[in-house]
Amino acid sequence: MKLAYWMYAGPAHIGTLRIASSFKNVHAIMHAPLGDDYFNVMRSMLSRERNFTPVTTSVVDRNVLARGSQEKVIDNITRKDTEEAPDLIVLTPTCTSSILQEDLQNFVERAQLDAQGDVMLADVNHYRVNELQAADRTLQQIVQYYLAKAQKKGELPGDKTEQPSVNIIGMTTLGFHNNHDATELKRLMAELGIQVNQVMPEGASVKNLKNLTRAWFNLVPYREIGPLTAQYLQSEFDMPYVDITPMGIIDTARCIRAIQKVLNQQGASADYEQYIDNQTQFVSQAAWFSRSIDCQNLTGKRAVVFGDSTHAAAITKILAREMGIKVVLAGSYCKYDTDWFTQEVGEYCDEVLISEDHGAIADKIAQLEPAAIFGTQMERHVGKRLDIPCGVIAAPIHVQNFPVGYRPFLGYEGANQVVDLIYNSFTLGMEDHLLEIFGGHDTKEVITKTVSAESDLSWSKDGLAELNKIPGFVRGKVKRNTEKFARDRGFSEITAEVLYAAKEAVGA
Numbered sequence: 001m002k003l004a005y006w007m008y009a010g011p012a013h014i015g016t017l018r019i020a021s022s023f024k025n026v027h028a029i030m031h032a033p034l035g036d037d038y039f040n041v042m043r044s045m046l047s048r049e050r051n052f053t054p055v056t057t058s059v060v061d062r063n064v065l066a067r068g069s070q071e072k073v074i075d076n077i078t079r080k081d082t083e084e085a086p087d088l089i090v091l092t093p094t095c096t097s098s099i100l101q102e103d104l105q106n107f108v109e110r111a112q113l114d115a116q117g118d119v120m121l122a123d124v125n126h127y128r129v130n131e132l133q134a135a136d137r138t139l140q141q142i143v144q145y146y147l148a149k150a151q152k153k154g155e156l157p158g159d160k161t162e163q164p165s166v167n168i169i170g171m172t173t174l175g176f177h178n179n180h181d182a183t184e185l186k187r188l189m190a191e192l193g194i195q196v197n198q199v200m201p202e203g204a205s206v207k208n209l210k211n212l213t214r215a216w217f218n219l220v221p222y223r224e225i226g227p228l229t230a231q232y233l234q235s236e237f238d239m240p241y242v243d244i245t246p247m248g249i250i251d252t253a254r255c256i257r258a259i260q261k262v263l264n265q266q267g268a269s270a271d272y273e274q275y276i277d278n279q280t281q282f283v284s285q286a287a288w289f290s291r292s293i294d295c296q297n298l299t300g301k302r303a304v305v306f307g308d309s310t311h312a313a314a315i316t317k318i319l320a321r322e323m324g325i326k327v328v329l330a331g332s333y334c335k336y337d338t339d340w341f342t343q344e345v346g347e348y349c350d351e352v353l354i355s356e357d358h359g360a361i362a363d364k365i366a367q368l369e370p371a372a373i374f375g376t377q378m379e380r381h382v383g384k385r386l387d388i389p390c391g392v393i394a395a396p397i398h399v400q401n402f403p404v405g406y407r408p409f410l411g412y413e414g415a416n417q418v419v420d421l422i423y424n425s426f427t428l429g430m431e432d433h434l435l436e437i438f439g440g441h442d443t444k445e446v447i448t449k450t451v452s453a454e455s456d457l458s459w460s461k462d463g464l465a466e467l468n469k470i471p472g473f474v475r476g477k478v479k480r481n482t483e484k485f486a487r488d489r490g491f492s493e494i495t496a497e498v499l500y501a502a503k504e505a506v507g508a
Contacts, residue, residue: 008333008356008376008396009308013094014039015135016122017055019142019225020090022172022201027086028055029076031104032094047174048402055092056080073104077111077119087206088118088142095126118206120145132224132308133336135172139201140228143209147236150210157214164263164270165195167215169241170226171202176311176395177409178202181221184408188246192256192272194263213237217262219255221245221410223309223337240265246410247314248322248418249280249287279412286415289423290322298426299324304365306331306353306375307394311409313344315374315393318418320348325422328368329353331361358382369477372425377401387476391425457483462496478503 013030017039020028030037037057043049056076077089089111093104105121112119123141124134150156168185171178179202186196197215198204218233218241220226230241240262246255253276263270280287289295303325305316312332319325330345331353332338338354345352355361362382365373373383373390377398383390392401393409408414459467470478478499485502486494 008358008378010131011095012124012126012129012131012134013092015129015131015133016090016092016124016138018131018172018174019135019138019201020088020092020122021055022203023088023142024203024205025086026088026090026206027080027084028090028092029073029080030055030057030092030094031073031102032057032092036094043174046397046399046402048399048404049173073107074111077107078114081111081115081117081119086117088120089115090138090142091119091121093122093124093126118145118149132334135225136228139169139225140232142201142206143212143229144232146206146209147212156210159214160216161195161197161214163195164193164266164268165197165215166259167197167212167218168199169218169220169229170222170224171199172225173202174395175202175222175225176308176393176397176401177403177407180403180406180408181410181414183406184411184413185219185221185246187413188256188411192259192270192275194259213239215239216266216268217241217259219259221310223313223340224334245310245314247311247414248318249284249290249412249415250321251314251317252411252415253280284412284415286322286412286419289419294423295323298423300326301371301426302326302328302368303372303374304329304331304368304370304379305349305393306333306361306373306379308332309334309337309341311394312375313341314409315418315422316345316348318415319374319422323419323422326350328370329364331355366480369480371427372422374422374425386480389425389427391421393421457486457491458493460493460495463494463499466496466499 013032013036017028017030020026021043030039037055040054073091077091080086080089091104091108108119108121120142122134122138124137126134129137147156166189168182171182182199182202186199189196198208198212200209212233218230218239220230220241220243222245223243227243230243233239234241242255242258242262244251244255244258246252256272256276260270260272303319305312305319305327306329307315309332312330316327316330319327327349329351330349332341333354333356334341335354335356341354342352353361353364358378361379365379365382365388366386370388373379373388374393375390376394376396377392378396380390380392407417409418467475467479467482482494482499482502485505486498491498
């Protein structure tokens with residue numbers, strides 16, 4: 001039933017397809033019915049990539065249901081192997097293939113006999129995990145496959161790079177600002193004198209995965225994709241990793257200090273304190289802005305934050321620690337990461353909400369009436385209905401969140417971009433007064449029945465006329481209070497008289 005509404009994280013096969021299509025010259029074949037093959041459309045519409053390998057669908061139709069799909073799947077694998085000459089073909093199961101209880105691993109082994117490239121099955125449980133969990137698992141599986149293959153052939157390097165180096169793990173296609181974050185992290189590593197050994201999976205080649213172990217450490221900037229791979233590399237090859245997201249001034253410094261510690265434990269003489277101090281005191285615009293009068297104008301304003309684990313936790317801490325903004329609610333749809341998220345944000349917000357129900361989140365926002373929302377595109381739509389501004393900080397996202405210009409969220413330049421996003425997401429009183437004076441507001445007044453559109457409340461013509469006379473910067477709040485007043489008293493229509501009575505009831 002969730003598919004009939006909004007899903008914050010998609011089904012498991014989308015995560016597997018994101019990983020496979022992020023690598024260079026890797027082809028994914030999805031065993032699914034028509035209707036599950038929207039990944040190509042979604043990617044081509046959103047990501048604005050110049051080149052990408054489309055995903056092939058091995059269609060489950062009535063003939064497959066009658067005779068079985070073994071030969072069809074094997075034929076599709078060998079055909080794409082001949083046509084595209086990929087380094088790797090990933091067979092992606094779906095809920096449908098799981099229902100049919102087909103032995104896809106056997107299909108892969110049969111196809112590998114004739115294929116020139118490698119063939120593997122994405123081994124994820126499509127009933128128990130979502131898009132993000134499946135992506136994390138698929139990446140770890142591909143890395144493990146190629147390192148084991150290199151070990152077997154005696155091709156695994158036994159040495160480290162001469163200079164300190166890093167693997168940056170977790171950058172994928174359709175990731176929120178991932179390509180910009182990758183560029184910023186490369187620049188940050190260069191300024192710290194650290195070579196970038198590999199960035200993966202986005203733009204990486206599976207042929208080079210055997211060289212992952214040459215790096216001194218791994219950097220995992222996102223909670224959603226990369227931790228399983230880093231944990232595998234640590235347990236099997238004794239590679240340390242840093243998993244502090246360098247978002248905001250404070251956590252970027254924390255991340256750099258963690259890197260410094262990891263390098264020095266391996267015999268380097270890294271000292272980044274002067275670099276951190278220089279960036280914080282003299283270079284970063286975000287650090288300067290936090291002390292400016294503009295930021296002080298935001299002190300005490302109320303905000304709601306909702307998104308994935310990484311971005312929602314980071315933005316909550318930036319708002320509370322670096323900008324003095326009161327976070328009345330911080331939430332995440334990553335239910336499997338509840339303990340970590342709660343521990344990260346608990347001391348920086350009034351309330352924590354872990355939920356996949358967008359309606360419950362919308363209703364909570366309506367109750368709290370924050371000055372701004374920082375969430376996904378779904379919260380942005382909620383904000384529009386409630387006349388509350390919203391800055392988008394995490395997936396699910398639209399094409400507008402794949403900017404052509406440079407917009408990282410990580411590192412010191414990312415801190416500048418986040419500050420701009422936060423500041424510009426608040427509507428200041430004088431700005432709204434000027435918009436009223438010069439007619440800058442959109443005159444199309446949207447009246448919603450409730451946040452979840454489940455009430456029979458409506459506004460009469462005279463009620464709307466009176467509502468539109470109220471200054472814009474408080475109109476949304478008056479509207480919500482009036483609707484609550486009417487709902488509590490059983491009114492089905494809000495007239496001018498009901499609006500007057502509501503104002504008197506709250507002492508307005």
